[in-house]
Amino acid sequence: MGSASSSYRVIYLDVDGRIQKVVFSRFCSLCDIKELFCTALGVPRNTNLSLLDSSGAMVSIDPTMPHNTERLPYRVVPLTGGQLADKEELFQNVLTQVAEQFSRAFKINELKTEVTNRLAMLEKRVELEGMKVVEIEKCRKDIKKLREEMATRDNSNFLEDNKKLTPRRDVPSYPKYHLSKETVEALRLPTFDAWQWEPNEMLSCLEHMYHDLGLVRDFNINPITLKRWLLCIHDNYKNNPFHNFRHCFCVTQMMYSMICLCSLQEKFTQVDVLILMTAAVCHDLDHPGFNNTYQVNARTDMAVRYNDISPLENHHCAVAFQIFSQPDCNIFYTFDPEAFKQIRQGTITLILATDMARHGEILDSFKQKVNNFDYTDEEHATCLKMVLIKCCDISNEVRPMEVAEPWVDCLLEEYFMQSDREKAEGLPVAPFMDREKVTKPTAQIGFIKFVLIPMFETVMKLFPQIEEAMVQPLRESRDRYEELKQIDDAMNEVQKMKSENLTMGGKKK
DSSP states (O other), X not given: OHHHHHHEEEEEEEETTEEEEEEEETTOOHHHHHHHHHHHHTSOTTOOEEEEOXXXXXXXXXXXXXXXXXXXXXXXXXOOHHHHHTHHHHHHHHHHHHHHHHHHHHOOTTHHHHHXXXXXXXXXXXXXXXXXXXXXXXXHHHHHHHHHXXXXXXXXXXXXXXXXXXXXXXXXXXXXXXXXXXXXXXXXXXXXXXXXXXXXXXXXXXXXHHHHTTHHHHTTOOHHXXXXXXXXXXXXSOOOSSSSHHHHHHHHHHHHHHHHHTTGGGTSOHHXXXXXXXXXXXXXXXXXXXXXXXHHHTTOHHHHHTTTSSHHHHHHHHHHHHHXXXXXXXXXXXXXXXXXXXXXXXXXXXXXXXXXXXXXXXXXXXXXXXXXXXXXXXXXXXXXXXXXXXXXXXXXXXXXXHHHHHHHHHHHHHHHHHHHHHHHHTOOOOGGGOTTXXXXXXXXXXXXXXXXXXXXXXXXXXXXXXXXXXXHHHHHHHHHHHHHHHHHHHHHHXXXXXXXHHHHHHHHO
């Protein structure tokens, strides 16, 4: 009770014969208290007020003002221009009373000097009242915006939030699903529909992939540690419309599908396969839902930390290895330091390759190697792995239309969230993210024609078996979106003609 009474003050005001109770923190500013009184009185919040006790003596309006009772309320009087002209005498009276109150309450005469200085500053502010009201309002808006931005950045800064790093002890906390033969077979195909599965089921499917590829056996991974790691991974994907745990699962499942379809275990070492799968699982950890362009333009902590160089991808890597630094989540604990270094470097290289700003550079490098590809050449092998994770990361259009199309909606929703924020913050807005300029067909046609098909067709030179399963669905998706665009264009043309006819009709009248 003592704490509450010392933190808050209760003041009773007489407002035209009606008692108004005002409660405020002792940490409130003078301006905030005056605004409360103005609200109680029903006058504009920049109105200058005079506060009088029951004897007619003036009472200072500040956080240290003495309590009163409902029976002895203070009377609030709005000051007119004429009354403000006599502000020197008014401030002198206030100065005397405040100094006396401080002296009585704290027995510290030295505070009189401080109070004198503060009131002198207030006096100057009154002279500039008109301008100050505008400035105070602007300051309040700036403070609100800063607080919101700080809250957003704090929430997105995984490295300063250790709560998610703590591995779950209640393993297995998700049930071990018995995967049917049909499910096991479907998991190996690019047509797998992840929308039909709950997070716990997806975790079991990921666990199955590591066992099925022989990674748990060959690297002596503790199955309980694998469970804990996957749970921690799940906990560190945000609930974004697109970049979420389901996207992580889809990318990893597509990687698993390509490993099976292209017989990659016959061409790569098991360490390479482990790197491919683990990079896919970790590739978007703690994604904040706003891309690198936003991070750089908004000068976020993430962009500053990584010098504007692939800030998101660097963050995903850092979060991944923060998780691995927890012994209960370290599926690599059996590796010696040199082997772990290889795993770490390989995983980082692949996650950094998912930055679309590097797309042209990586694909050009692969095109130069693909016709004379050498799996024993480390540079060749690394380049292929980079292209493979890139393919998996943006592979939604490889899947059947009913599986792929909802992902377009999710991506556009995330884009629109970013562009709305960029507009509000005065930052540049990319046309393909602007809800007023983009449609699903226009969003997908160029991406499929100039990014997806060229990349998958280049990979097809090395693995012809992906043409039917992956490349052909991309071509069909391109054709479908081009047809949709033609329909949209025709409808827009009809609407335009209707509008013109209405306009012409209105002019004739």
